[in-house]
Amino acid sequence: MITGRLIKAGRILSDVDQATLAAEADIAIATLSRLEGAGAKPVHCHSGTLVAVLAALKFHGVAMVEGGVMLIRKAESAQGATMAAAMAIDFE
Numbered sequence: 001m002i003t004g005r006l007i008k009a010g011r012i013l014s015d016v017d018q019a020t021l022a023a024e025a026d027i028a029i030a031t032l033s034r035l036e037g038a039g040a041k042p043v044h045c046h047s048g049t050l051v052a053v054l055a056a057l058k059f060h061g062v063a064m065v066e067g068g069v070m071l072i073r074k075a076e077s078a079q080g081a082t083m084a085a086a087m088a089i090d091f092e
Helices: 004-013 018-025 029-036 047-059
Strands: 062-065 068-076 082-090
Touching: 004 029, 004 047, 004 062, 004 068, 018 029, 018 047, 029 047, 047 062
Parallel strands: none
Antiparallel strands: 062 068, 068 082
């Protein structure tokens, strides 16, 4: 179940503002704001809208996991090796 809190948490974890995420999902900022405003309740929208928002979040390294979101971001270390940093938020 995708809630407004999960969408907002994913956006904040990935350090993306509403305008950018809405543009990448090809939806209005007001629509994204309404989805995030659902809080702990499941979001209600067209399935295509939800798929687009989740795809935009995934592009920024956000994964939906059971009960929360996880940010997986690849970064270059000082030695040039690639490392993955993960951060999770649990809303249960």
